[in-house]
Amino acid sequence: MGDGLTRVKQCKQCRRPLDERRRGRPKRFCSRWHRVRYWLEELGELVLS
Template sequence: MGVIEIEVDPLPCKWCRRPLEQRRWWTPKRFCNGWHRLKYRVTQFFALVGTLLG
């Protein structure tokens, strides 16, 4: 029995667009680190508030 090899293309970080190495195909990485994740979520939140109030 052999190991199944699944190749996953590197996705860019959603904040800085740097390509990320994907170690798992079932949960791809979307951010370089926790700070980029936090910055992205905060900007998304304020964009949503801006569209709801505007």
């Protein structure tokens, strides 16, 4: 059947492995704070460049 190999998504901020519970829109961050921090860093890069 399956070969048992699954790709594990990682948090975009800290690279911690995420559990894949949702199929339609998978998680990209492990916590709300990491989501906010990631977007603040992205916004800072856009403003400073």
